[in-house]
Amino acid sequence: MGEGLLLKLFRVCYLTTTEFFPLQTIKVEQNVQYVCPVCGGLLQLHQSGKNYSCQNQHSFDLAKEGYLNLLPVQYKHSKEPGDSRQMMIARRAFLEAGFYEPMAKAVAMMIDANKPKDQCTRLLDLGCGEGYYSRKIALYCNHSEQIALHGIDIAKFAIAAAAKKQSNARFIVASSNRLPYPDQYFDVVLRVFAPSDDDELKRVLKPYGYLLTVAPGPVHLWQLKEFIYAEAKEHTSESLLPQGFERLGVQRISYKIAPNAQQRVALLQMTPFAWRANESIQQSIHSLSELEIETDFILTLAINTAN
Ligand SMILES: C[S@@+](CC[C@H](N)C(=O)[O-])C[C@H]1O[C@@H](n2cnc3c(N)ncnc32)[C@H](O)[C@@H]1O
Numbered sequence: 001m002g003e004g005l006l007l008k009l010f011r012v013c014y015l016t017t018t019e020f021f022p023l024q025t026i027k028v029e030q031n032v033q034y035v036c037p038v039c040g041g042l043l044q045l046h047q048s049g050k051n052y053s054c055q056n057q058h059s060f061d062l063a064k065e066g067y068l069n070l071l072p073v074q075y076k077h078s079k080e081p082g083d084s085r086q087m088m089i090a091r092r093a094f095l096e097a098g099f100y101e102p103m104a105k106a107v108a109m110m111i112d113a114n115k116p117k118d119q120c121t122r123l124l125d126l127g128c129g130e131g132y133y134s135r136k137i138a139l140y141c142n143h144s145e146q147i148a149l150h151g152i153d154i155a156k157f158a159i160a161a162a163a164k165k166q167s168n169a170r171f172i173v174a175s176s177n178r179l180p181y182p183d184q185y186f187d188v189v190l191r192v193f194a195p196s197d198d199d200e201l202k203r204v205l206k207p208y209g210y211l212l213t214v215a216p217g218p219v220h221l222w223q224l225k226e227f228i229y230a231e232a233k234e235h236t237s238e239s240l241l242p243q244g245f246e247r248l249g250v251q252r253i254s255y256k257i258a259p260n261a262q263q264r265v266a267l268l269q270m271t272p273f274a275w276r277a278n279e280s281i282q283q284s285i286h287s288l289s290e291l292e293i294e295t296d297f298i299l300t301l302a303i304n305t306a307n
């Protein structure tokens, strides 16, 4: 596993102090601040602990799984925006089988190497899906009790599944185009294969906060691509950073996996290839006795030098 470092990561500790409930093991953060998605006012948790509301009486109930839906219907562009339930289930099955675990470990190690010692780090997993990376951060980061984990995704099914599996993180349904958090709220934003809005991302990140993105490398899932495209092309690995960010380091992780027939189908379903692969392609991928597939991830760590 591992095709080596493109650049050595710098160990930097620019993160600023934040106050949290003192934690021994990772616990859900108390007194979280959310911004009302309707009027922009701060939301307060009701005494009952069951809902949040703003001064203008816009109210949002906590779901039984513990997540909050801060995506008002007027900002939904479809009935069920984001990944479908089927994609979410496929992604969870594939990820839980451990195929991306080495990459997830590397993500946790990057966070570990850069989070300040003896201080708390508030981390947002943007487009978190069903929460795999938040769970792995809680598992692999040293002193994870010093991390306050938050995750957002526009897909309600995914957030419900994430919240159900991890009660020590705060998950909300929201769009990355309108993040319902105050300015400069997070020390770290993690974005794994997920879309984002540059201005919003920068707004919620503290000055000198970190952005860690994971994107496909040139040959990611190459053998699947060969089934789907007459002429498979390499991904362009150049990752453009939002303005005001300085790249600190890049790590490329590449290794082969050998998912079984069912897992190959799950992999297809959780990627944009699902739209391209017709029935006969799906059949061919399923019916192979074995198939080794290249993974290729580019992890980019950048710092917010704006503000
Ligand atoms: C490829 S998946 C990655 C999920 C997760 N980061 C992972 O790697 O397991 C992309 C995710 O982005 C979410 N998404 C798409 N558009 C979004 C938006 N505007 N705001 C927030 N999330 C969005 C989808 O619902 C989906 O869960």
Ligand SMILES: [Zn+2]
Residues within 6 Å of the ligand: 036, 037, 038, 039, 040, 041, 054, 055, 056, 057, 058
């Ligand atoms: Zn309001």
